[in-house]
Amino acid sequence: MPLDSRFTPITEKIIGCALRVHGKMGSGFQEVIYQRCLAIEMEKAQLLFAREVEMPLFYDGHEVGARRVDFLVEESVLVELKALTEINDSHYAQVINYLNAYELEVGLLLNFGEPSLRIKRFVKSQQSRKTNHSPQQ
Template identity: 55%
Template sequence: MINPSYKHSELTGKIIGCAMRVHRILGSGFQEVIYQRALAIELSENKIPFEREKEMPVYYKGEVVGSRRADFLVENVVAVELKALSLMEQSNILQAKSYLEAYNVETGLLINFGRPSLEFKRLINGKYKW
């Protein structure tokens, strides 16, 4: 069995590389939507399939109880949540992990453009169901 933290590491590495290019060009200080649009351009230029503002069902005990938009769903396997915060807190990480569980997506990335250096966190959904 593949260790979940490595399962999509090549893809998450490509996504992080795209985010780094966006951050290098734009820097910090813009609203999240600006970074979202710029990252969409980078992903497209790098031929990485994605859906932006993907409407995702939210599950509770196997039943759909609502929906939420993921910033990106990349190759149908990695949910990407963007932030533009001067300080990313534990609550942001917990929220992103909750989204993975609610979407039933195995792998996620939380990317923060709001600091002088790009911040990112790879996330694994420990409750993922095949």
């Protein structure tokens, strides 16, 4: 099933911004540098976003803690950044868990640490039907 069409324009804009950042900066910087650059590009693209959003985590109706997400874009798309030489299943699990915990439908994992920008798109409704938790490319 394709990505819900209401999220497509947002994710396309975010990915375009990330590609511009990676194109100008390359790999090799700390995550916070890419986060600041991406914020500049998303402002230029007129995306509404919040950076370093602390969101509560709930278990069985009880707040059990909080986690910070790198970006929440248009109040609907979670964006997690990495600056690693390689991403793995634990990074995928982080995004999937955040989507579930925050009741969001779409997330992007962007890794700036590789020679080419690595982009993984997650759609919660698709993840619940998969057994291996592999993200949508």
